[in-house]
Amino acid sequence: MLGRGLLGIYLTALVLLPIAALIAKSSSGGLGHFWKEVTNPEAVAAIKLTLIASAIVVAINAVFGTLVAWVLVRDQFRGKAIVNAVIDLPFALPTIVAGVVLLALYGKGSPLGINVAFTRASVGLALLFVTLPFVVRSVQPVLLEMDTAMEEAAASLGASPRTIIRRVVLPTLAPAIISGVALSFARAVGEFGSLVLITGNLPFKTEAGSVYVFGQIESENLPSAAAVSVVLLAAALIVLTALNLLLYWRSAHVR
Amino acid sequence: MSAEPGGGAVTLPAPSGGTLSRRRPSNNRRAAASGSPRTRRIALRTVALGYLALLLLAPVLMIFYRTFEHGLAPVWNAITAPNAMHAFWLSLEIVAIAVPLNTAFGIGMAILLERGRFRGKGALGLLIDLPFAISPVVVGLSLVLVYGLPGWFGKWFAEQGIHVIFSVPGMVLATAVVSLPFVVRETMPVLREMGTDAEQAAETLGASGWQTFWRVTLPGIRWGVVYGVVLTTARALGEFGAVSIVSGRIEGQTQTLPLYVQDRFENFDSTGAYTAAVVLALLALGTLLAMNLLTRRAAGRSAG
Numbered sequence: 001m002l003g004r005g006l007l008g009i010y011l012t013a014l015v016l017l018p019i020a021a022l023i024a025k026s027s028s029g030g031l032g033h034f035w036k037e038v039t040n041p042e043a044v045a046a047i048k049l050t051l052i053a054s055a056i057v058v059a060i061n062a063v064f065g066t067l068v069a070w071v072l073v074r075d076q077f078r079g080k081a082i083v084n085a086v087i088d089l090p091f092a093l094p095t096i097v098a099g100v101v102l103l104a105l106y107g108k109g110s111p112l113g114i115n116v117a118f119t120r121a122s123v124g125l126a127l128l129f130v131t132l133p134f135v136v137r138s139v140q141p142v143l144l145e146m147d148t149a150m151e152e153a154a155a156s157l158g159a160s161p162r163t164i165i166r167r168v169v170l171p172t173l174a175p176a177i178i179s180g181v182a183l184s185f186a187r188a189v190g191e192f193g194s195l196v197l198i199t200g201n202l203p204f205k206t207e208a209g210s211v212y213v214f215g216q217i218e219s220e221n222l223p224s225a226a227a228v229s230v231v232l233l234a235a236a237l238i239v240l241t242a243l244n245l246l247l248y249w250r251s252a253h254v255r
Numbered sequence: 256m257s258a259e260p261g262g263g264a265v266t267l268p269a270p271s272g273g274t275l276s277r278r279r280p281s282n283n284r285r286a287a288a289s290g291s292p293r294t295r296r297i298a299l300r301t302v303a304l305g306y307l308a309l310l311l312l313a314p315v316l317m318i319f320y321r322t323f324e325h326g327l328a329p330v331w332n333a334i335t336a337p338n339a340m341h342a343f344w345l346s347l348e349i350v351a352i353a354v355p356l357n358t359a360f361g362i363g364m365a366i367l368l369e370r371g372r373f374r375g376k377g378a379l380g381l382l383i384d385l386p387f388a389i390s391p392v393v394v395g396l397s398l399v400l401v402y403g404l405p406g407w408f409g410k411w412f413a414e415q416g417i418h419v420i421f422s423v424p425g426m427v428l429a430t431a432v433v434s435l436p437f438v439v440r441e442t443m444p445v446l447r448e449m450g451t452d453a454e455q456a457a458e459t460l461g462a463s464g465w466q467t468f469w470r471v472t473l474p475g476i477r478w479g480v481v482y483g484v485v486l487t488t489a490r491a492l493g494e495f496g497a498v499s500i501v502s503g504r505i506e507g508q509t510q511t512l513p514l515y516v517q518d519r520f521e522n523f524d525s526t527g528a529y530t531a532a533v534v535l536a537l538l539a540l541g542t543l544l545a546m547n548l549l550t551r552r553a554a555g556r557s558a559g
Binding site for chain 1: 292295296299300302303304306307310311312313314315317318321356360363364367382383385386387388389390391392393394395396397398399400401405406407428431432435486489492493494495496499500513514516517520521528529532535536539540542543544546547
């Protein structure tokens with residue numbers, strides 16, 4: 001019982017109270033005030049950039065993440081174990097280091113002659129880097145479990161590789177891809193550290209939602225920071241909840 | 256009661272023959288498909304590895320090159336700079352407090368969620384995962400709104416002479432929040448797999464709750480816990496956004512290593528920034544190695 005009490009206190013102090021305080025602050029001036037903070041042009045631009053960039057990034061993740069998982073499971077080549085281990089690097093690397101690392105190659109004085117610093121492309125690049133492992137790691141175990149007998153049967157019946165991918169492989173992988181996409185999206189919407197250095201945080205151009213919140217905190221405009229925070233949090237939670245409902249619905253209806 | 260193969264509007268061709276074979280009875284078109292399987296395989300491999308090389312590997316190698324391109328002396332100077340050393344030790348200090356707290360909490364919460372029977376368990380599970388869905392910036396702001404001067408308890412803490420925000424306690428709090436779910440999430444599946452037989456046996460033999468925990472439960476889940484601790488430590492060492500807000504970023508006082516990287520970068524001290532970044536990158540690579548060894552150990556145990 002004492003143990004449970006301590007767990008409860010810890011969780012309350014670290015998660016419950018802070019979230020309650022955030023929501024209270026965001027609505028402290030009433031709904032009209034909340035709306036005014038959220039519809040401030042700079043806030044709208046930042047939220048829009050975050051949502052659009054995140055959507056593009058997760059679409060790219062869905063394609064390349066699935067492809068990488070496929071190659072890691074179905075292909076054999078030297079150094080595969082190392083490649084497999086390196087996939088998790090973005091999870092292990094501090095986000096600020098991710099920003100520095102990307103700038104070293106794709107910033108000013110890039111040896112490739114590509115400089116994305118302070119452009120909208122840099123937002124996408126940073127988000128692609130930090131969300132890379134999600135789709136790979138959710139598709140990989142499903143591919144490992146997947147029986148190749150179905151694909152072989154389809155092939156022996158004359159299905160083209162494209163048909164097999166479209167009608168056999170993708171339907172099986174779809175839940176895993178969607179789950180990876182939802183996790184990537186939630187992460188991308190809240191991402192901060194990797195964006196700070198590479199995007200330059202130019203208002204109306206490269207300033208993402210989380211960076212806008214940071215700026216509002218710095219200028220001690222806490223109600224505005226709290227209001228935009230609630231919007232970002234809601235976007236992440238809606239996507240994650242939709243994912244849970246979808247997977248729940250699927251497990252209840254498909255089998 | 257198996258359905259007729261090929262009957263109904265099923266999208267998957269049934270393995271035992273069906274619509275596909277009826278439409279194309281004897282015409283195997285595999286050879287006519289674009290490219291041989293081998294070319295396709297190599298093309299896919301090239302695209303996947305090329306993507307990883309451009310997005311992951313090349314930038315990480317580049318930072319090592321940039322750090323060491325002028326030799327070791329500037330790197331050594333950058334490492335031994337007083338503010339760098341201070342940032343490094345402060346980061347370790349915060350990790351040394353936040354990680355054990357989260358480990359104890361994580362084990363307790365995993366046991367509660369896995370073994371306990373109570374209402375609202377699903378909601379509790381969602382609450383535990385919440386820090387993964389919240390932006391670090393929002394975590395920092397939320398903590399300020401509770402423990403900072405403009406927050407709910409800020410005045411009370413100030414009256415007691417305790418500084419939470421813009422001080423180490425707040426940085427520990429922020430670090431603990433963002434790395435909260437790892438130990439819980441890594442321990443729960445191991446607990447589930449272990450089952451309750453051994454614990455029940457210990458209890459019927461007269462072991463107390465604590466004895467059962469220390470001698471039966473904990474040894475059984477230790478590798479899950481260790482894996483969780485590795486992830487927690489990596490996240491705690493690298494946390495930037497939340498700590499950035501609650502620390503106030505006072506040079507030589509509340510600057511952790513990730514904050515130091517930003518500070519050096521913005522002051523055009525690229526050697527200082529790259530060196531600190533490389534130190535953090537090496538710690539991250541160490542984390543990957545540890546994760547890999549632990550996963551192999553787990554795979555070896557379940558196979559053998």
